[in-house]
Amino acid sequence: MKLRLALTLLLLLAFMASLAWPAAPLWSLAEQDRPLALAVLTELRLPRALLALTYGAMLGASGAAIQALFANPLASPDLTGTTSGAALGAVLTAYIFGFSAPLALSFGSVAGALAALLLLLALAGPRAETATLLLAGLAISALAGALTTLALALAPSPFAFYDAYEWLMGSLVDRSLGQAAFAAVPALVTILLLLRMRAALDSLTLGEEVAQSFGYDIVRMRRRIVVLTAVGVGSCVAICGAIGFVGLVAPIFARRLTRGHPGRAILPAALIGATLLLAADLAARTAPLGRTLPIGVVTALLGAPFFLWLVANMRWRLGR
Helix, strand or coil: CHHHHHHHHHHHHHHHHHHHCCHHHHHHHHHHCHHHHHHHHHHHHHHHHHHHHHHHHHHHHHHHHHHHHHCCCCCCCCCCCHHHHHHHHHHHHHHHHCCCCHHHHHHHHHHHHHHHHHHHHHHHCCCCCHHHHHHHHHHHHHHHHHHHHHHHHCCCCHHHHHHHHHHHCCCCCCCCHHHHHHHHHHHHHHHHHHHCCHHHHHHHCCCHHHHHHCCCCHHHHHHHHHHHHHHHHHHHHHHHCCCCCHHHHHHHHHHHHCCCCCCCCHHHHHHHHHHHHHHHHHHHHHCCCCCCCCHHHHHHHHHHHHHHHHHHHHHHHCCC
16 A cells, blocks of 8 residues: 555656646746646646656556566566557558548557567467567567568658658657547556456466466456557557557566565556656656657667666576
8 A cells, every 4th residue: 555655656746747847948938928838738748748647557557467477577568579569550550541540540559569469479378488488579579670661661751751750769749638538548448457357467476277276267368468458558559659668667666566466566567657657758858959859769778778687687596
């Protein structure tokens, strides 16, 4: 209870900071034109903060569920190829319907994410070892990345190429409250349904036979997790593009805080993921480079060293 309260308070602070910072331009604008300052707050900053909260929470919860499914702390939406598959599906769909068609993009993203997860299960199996999981995920990500590059090379126009390239780097810029609401609905449903599976996921740590003796249908549970994570990742990728490493980092911290219980880690992982993405968006906006960085670049710059440290730490523990 104390942990959830502390994480919630931290998330609220990050959300308020996202709305208020940088404060100087907003206060200066409020002194000159209050209606314009209010419009900036509600039409620019609020959708961005809501999308960061939604996307981060969904990535955190989905990452925790995927790590529990594969019994592997390195499993995450981006390392299993889910994010790459969703991005490929969205790009192919965008060439037909355009990037301003969120419903079509969502269907394309969900289809791509689902295909990637099903392919991963076929290649690595449901209880994959770390090496097998990484190799299978790398192969799927490489394939999806190559097909996405091919799609960019065959873009119907230079404008379509630029839109797709910018979108693939991940961005929360110029999104509306309607788009934030569109992404929030499937993300919230995904998180709530995953939370209902907490006990079943915890039982998996005792082995599949023990989980089945408790009355859990393991095959059905795996299918639900695959579909739910594909829907959650796909719906957010359709709005904001591909954002990596949050689904890896947040569940790892959450599991350490919950002493390794995968089911109990889902809600903390969602709270941590939302806080991390809000902080990354704040860093992207305030970077001293004269322009806003793509948020996917910021999360990669922060997450890649963490991933390398994690792999090195696991290797050290195994004594290799």
